[in-house]
Amino acid sequence: MSIEFKILKKSKKSRARLGILKTEHGIIETPSLVPVATQATLKALTSEEALETKSQILIANTFHLHLKPGEKIVKAAGGLHKFMNWSGPLMTDSGGFQVFSLGFGKDFQVGKILKYFPGSKKEVIMPKANPKSLKITPDGVRFKSFLGGHELFIGPRESIKIQEALGADIIFTFDECTAPLVSFKYAKEAIERTHRWAKICLETRKTRQALFGIVQGSRFKSLREESAKFINSLDFDGFGIGGDLGSTKEQMNKILDWVLPHLDEQKPRHLLGIGRLEDLKNNVQNGMDLFDCTAPTQYGRHGVAFTSFGKLNLRQTKFLKDKKPLDSKCHCSVCQTYKRNYLAHLIRAGEITGLRMLSFHNLHFFNTIVENLRKEIKRENI
RNA sequence: GGGCGGGUCGCAUAGCGGCAAUUGCAUCAGACUGUAAAUCUGACGUCCUCUGGACUACGGGGGUUCGAGUCCCUCCCCGCCCA
Numbered sequence: 001m002s003i004e005f006k007i008l009k010k011s012k013k014s015r016a017r018l019g020i021l022k023t024e025h026g027i028i029e030t031p032s033l034v035p036v037a038t039q040a041t042l043k044a045l046t047s048e049e050a051l052e053t054k055s056q057i058l059i060a061n062t063f064h065l066h067l068k069p070g071e072k073i074v075k076a077a078g079g080l081h082k083f084m085n086w087s088g089p090l091m092t093d094s095g096g097f098q099v100f101s102l103g104f105g106k107d108f109q110v111g112k113i114l115k116y117f118p119g120s121k122k123e124v125i126m127p128k129a130n131p132k133s134l135k136i137t138p139d140g141v142r143f144k145s146f147l148g149g150h151e152l153f154i155g156p157r158e159s160i161k162i163q164e165a166l167g168a169d170i171i172f173t174f175d176e177c178t179a180p181l182v183s184f185k186y187a188k189e190a191i192e193r194t195h196r197w198a199k200i201c202l203e204t205r206k207t208r209q210a211l212f213g214i215v216q217g218s219r220f221k222s223l224r225e226e227s228a229k230f231i232n233s234l235d236f237d238g239f240g241i242g243g244d245l246g247s248t249k250e251q252m253n254k255i256l257d258w259v260l261p262h263l264d265e266q267k268p269r270h271l272l273g274i275g276r277l278e279d280l281k282n283n284v285q286n287g288m289d290l291f292d293c294t295a296p297t298q299y300g301r302h303g304v305a306f307t308s309f310g311k312l313n314l315r316q317t318k319f320l321k322d323k324k325p326l327d328s329k330c331h332c333s334v335c336q337t338y339k340r341n342y343l344a345h346l347i348r349a350g351e352i353t354g355l356r357m358l359s360f361h362n363l364h365f366f367n368t369i370v371e372n373l374r375k376e377i378k379r380e381n382i
Numbered sequence: 383g384g385g386c387g388g389g390u391c392g393c394a395u396a397g398c399g400g401c402a403a404u405u406g407c408a409u410c411a412g413a414c415u416g417u418a419a420a421u422c423u424g425a426c427g428u429c430c431u432c433u434g435g436a437c438u439a440c441g442g443g444g445g446u447u448c449g450a451g452u453c454c455c456u457c458c459c460c461g462c463c464c465a
Contacts, residue, residue: 038417059416097416106418113415133418177416214416242416273416294417301420302413317409347420355420 002208003170003237005030005268005289011377015260015287018377021268023089023169023210025081028056030268031284031377033275033370034091034292035363039064040074040084042363043297044356047086052333053363054371057088057169059292062162063095063143063154071165079167090168091292094159094201096175096194096214096242097273099141103131104179112273114180114247125182127189136176138193156197160204160211168209172240173201175214177272180244187218191227202234210237212270218244219251221258228262238268241288245274249282256286277306277366284373285382296366300359303347307365312340314358319344332364 002024009018019030035042035050037058042050050058060080065071077083080090100112104125135142140155154162159174175194178187194216205211213236217223231239241259245252252274263269268289275283275293283291299306303315307327312319322340334343334357346354376382 034416036417043417044420061417064417091416093416098418101416102418111415115413172416175416240416245415270416276415279415291416293415294419295415298414298417298419298421302422303420304414313412316411350420352420359420 003210003268005238005266007266009377011285011380011382013380014285014382016284016373016377016382017287017289018374019268019289021089021289023057024208025087025089025169026056028089028290029374030289031370031373032056032290033280033296033366034059034270034290035296035366036292036294037084037086038294039068040080042359044301044352044359045297045363047084049356049360050086050363051088053360054367055088055363056367057091057290058086059091059093060084060166060168061093061095061098062159062166062174063098065092065166066095066154066162067152071162075165075167081167089170091170091270092163092166092168092172093272093292094163094172094174094214095141095154096159096172097177098143099134099136099175100177100179100243102143103134103136103141104181106133107131108179108181110180112177112180112244114244125179125186127183127185129186136193138196140174140197141176156200157204160201164205164207164209167207170210170212170238171205173198173211173213173236175216175240175242177243178216178218180219180247182218182244184220184223187216187220187223190218191216191223195227195230198231198234198236202236212236212238212240212268214240214242214272215259215263216243217259219246219255224255224258225262228259232263236267238270238289239263240270240272242272249278253282253286260287275366277369280366280369281373281382284370284377293366296362297359300362301355303355303358304362305343305358306362314340314344314347314354316344320348326358326361327365330361330365330368332361334358334361334364 004022007017007019021028035055038061040060074083143152156174163171174197176190178190198213213231215227215231217227270290271288275291276295305312305326308329319340325335
């Protein structure tokens with residue numbers, strides 16, 4: 001195993017823990033946010049800028065990099081680290097999330113956090129249902145008509161081989177991230193697939209890359225427990241917790257309560273795709289060591305800045321006359337240099353520089369919050 | 383002076399007898415959690431007892447018609463061409 005995880009301190013007030021995750025490309029102080037670099041870039045930012053935002057580790061995506069440019073290109077370029085000029089630790093997600101986002105997520109126009117329950121009961125996803133644009137089989141997933149209409153098959157073996165070629169420090173098992181609309185029976189069938197695939201992933205991996213097994217089970221207690229126990233029983237280097245985690249913080253905490261007691265405490269835990277501003281502290285208190293989220297960069301590109309004074313929508317005209325920095329308490333280079341009026345102008349003018357600066361600030365802002373949470377664990381405040 | 387083309391909700395466009403009227407831009411508001419995402423959704427004449435209704439509207443005035451942005455007459459304005 002090419003990672004080493006050491007817990008430095010455990011909170012007495014919560015599950016929070018302070019740790020050091022060592023990889024062959026450097027260490028990560030945990031808990032840590034993992035900014036999302038799907039296509040081997042934090043959208044709009046260079047790898048040097050990513051470092052300046054205090055990002056410690058990035059997560060790229062197997063599905064997207066397999067399509068473009070293809071893992072052979074990345075491998076020939078010397079691997080993902082060299083390819084994107086990021087010398088720090090990297091993860092790759094397995095493509096399991098795309099089974100959801102390009103499948104039922106797209107069909108029902110829902111995210112993995114359900115905001116509303118669309119329509120009547122007949123819309124609940126029943127066993128053997130398949131999304132429009134992909135087919136989930138016992139062996140993997142056939143993605144129909146993505147690039148130029150040709151089909152693409154990714155199963156556990158394919159995902160691991162791609163991730164080995166990409167060469168991240170930490171890789172994930174190929175799972176089925178289920179939609180929040182699945183019925184119990186569907187979810188049960190899905191974790192059976194996910195578990196079978198998890199074993200195949202473990203058997204397939206030939207490299208020294210750390211492999212994290214992903215716990216699924218949707219919003220169902222028995223399935224979450226079963227999944228946690230099963231994934232824990234295999235020789236993974238860490239855990240991912242994925243899928244539907246309910247619609248509220250309370251529901252998510254309840255689901256995590258079902259899962260966490262069954263996971264080996266000594267192994268790192270990654271909460272997949274949960275990391276909005278309001279989640280960060282909760283994630284840490286739940287003992288999550290890593291958590292990725294697209295929010296900082298995505299909101300940035302959509303014109304929204306997170307600040308100590310709340311979210312700002314820089315598209316609003318009022319900011320054209322605002323001479324304050326985005327966040328007077330922020331030490332990032334954008335806040336040191338530019339004012340809201342200029343940023344609002346860039347956003348309104350559709351200038352990419354504005355999106356870049358908001359992405360940069362948001363990442364710095366999120367990373368600083370998590371950095372402060374680490375200090376809080378050290379001071380025994382949380 | 384003559385010929386032609388044109389004046390539509392901020393701008394630009396569509397419309398050629400049933401229209402509060404297309405589309406784009408702009409504007410305003412909202413959404414975004416392992417990135418189909420520099421994206422998407424909604425509003426955008428006024429008012430109201432607002433899954434509906436009333437009023438005012440396609441340069442001005444008049445006419446034809448059950449009904450006119452659309453047809454006719456006339457005036458005003460703009461553009462191009464010829465004198």
